[in-house]
Amino acid sequence: MIRPRRSLLFMPGSNARALEKARLLAADGLILDLEDAVAPDAKAQAREQIAAAVAAKGFGHREVLVRINALDSPWWQDDMAMAANVVPDGILVPKVSSVEDIATIVSQFAALKADPAIRLWIMIETARGVLHAEELAAQAQNPQTRLAGFVFGPNDISRETGIRMLPGRSTMIPMMLNCVLAARVHGLVALDGPYSDIANVDGLGAECAQARDLGFDGKTLIHPGQIDACNAAFTPPAADVAQARAILAAFERPENQGRGAIQLDGRMVERLHAEIAKKTIAIADAIELAGR
Numbered sequence: 001m002i003r004p005r006r007s008l009l010f011m012p013g014s015n016a017r018a019l020e021k022a023r024l025l026a027a028d029g030l031i032l033d034l035e036d037a038v039a040p041d042a043k044a045q046a047r048e049q050i051a052a053a054v055a056a057k058g059f060g061h062r063e064v065l066v067r068i069n070a071l072d073s074p075w076w077q078d079d080m081a082m083a084a085n086v087v088p089d090g091i092l093v094p095k096v097s098s099v100e101d102i103a104t105i106v107s108q109f110a111a112l113k114a115d116p117a118i119r120l121w122i123m124i125e126t127a128r129g130v131l132h133a134e135e136l137a138a139q140a141q142n143p144q145t146r147l148a149g150f151v152f153g154p155n156d157i158s159r160e161t162g163i164r165m166l167p168g169r170s171t172m173i174p175m176m177l178n179c180v181l182a183a184r185v186h187g188l189v190a191l192d193g194p195y196s197d198i199a200n201v202d203g204l205g206a207e208c209a210q211a212r213d214l215g216f217d218g219k220t221l222i223h224p225g226q227i228d229a230c231n232a233a234f235t236p237p238a239a240d241v242a243q244a245r246a247i248l249a250a251f252e253r254p255e256n257q258g259r260g261a262i263q264l265d266g267r268m269v270e271r272l273h274a275e276i277a278k279k280t281i282a283i284a285d286a287i288e289l290a291g292r
């Protein structure tokens with residue numbers, strides 16, 4: 001069953017008000033952050049608040065990820081221990097750059113005897129991470145890694161490399177595509193990074209549409225005001241869903257059973273389009289099932 005992942009909203013674990021609001025928001029998922037949105041002095045308190053929020057449950061269909069601190073920080077092991085206790089849907093590990101990083105996380109899962117239901121998500125946000133994206137994604141072939149998806153991190157890439165984040169994202173597109181392609185080869189979910197200009201509604205809409213067109217499954221967000229536009233961009237339009245159903249119905253007809261290509265409403269349709277149609281319908285059904 002496909003899970004809708006159009007919109008995953010970051011919120012600082014130190015912000016009690018944000019955590020409280022999380023259960024009412026229309027986001028498909030929530031990323032409770034212990035890393036960059038939380039100051040060093042607030043890490044312990046944020047960890048406790050996230051533990052209490054996840055343990056209290058009540059998030060409905062929303063997927064809940066906890067972003068832990070990076071593996072070179074003094075906090076990540078305590079963060080993982082907390083996650084192992086309260087069992088979110090997944091942990092999101094920032095700045096993962098090598099297969100060895102994933103092995104370190106897997107060892108820690110094992111040491112904690114962490115519930116296998118906790119999936120692993122990694123941020124692709126270092127130069128090495130981008131260059132090794134396919135090698136990292138291939139780790140999903142080993143079930144012990146629990147690897148479920150990538151989250152693209154343009155801010156850290158820009159910080160490390162000097163590659164600038166420009167309107168239209170021309171400088172980021174090659175890296176974004178590398179991330180999406182690596183994810184697709186190994187069956188992972190790929191989520192785009194956040195858009196920081198909270199007040200710029202048109203800019204957000206354009207970036208969501210671009211992320212969708214580049215193949216991302218959804219986008220990470222930083223403010224509740226961004227959720228509706230993001231959901232709209234990643235929801236298959238009703239006309240596309242109707243067309244997808246028509247394609248499947250056409251291939252079901254007895255006269256088309258043995259055919260690879262048919263004509264539908266004046267257009268050539270092949271069985272590969274039926275595969276695309278099945279995915280469109282699965283996403284639309286999952287969104288409907290989630291009641292959003």
Ligand SMILES: CC(C)(COP(=O)(O)OP(=O)(O)OC[C@H]1O[C@@H](n2cnc3c(N)ncnc32)[C@H](O)[C@@H]1OP(=O)(O)O)[C@@H](O)C(=O)NCCC(=O)NCCSC(=O)C[C@H](O)C(=O)O
Binds near residue numbers: 010194
């Ligand atoms: C950016 C913010 C600090 C702005 O906060 P604020 O000034 O409080 O905004 P508003 O006054 O407009 O807030 C209105 C109400 O909405 C709630 N709110 C705000 N943001 C969130 C949120 N993210 N989740 C849930 N609720 C939120 C406020 O509490 C207000 O509520 P109310 O009191 O009822 O009116 C803030 O938006 C924020 O902290 N955003 C998240 C920042 C974050 O998590 N950053 C880390 C992820 S991005 C990243 O790491 C980059 C990546 O790794 C890379 O490298 O690219």
Ligand SMILES: [Mg+2]
Binds near residue numbers: 094123153155
């Ligand atoms: Mg980052």
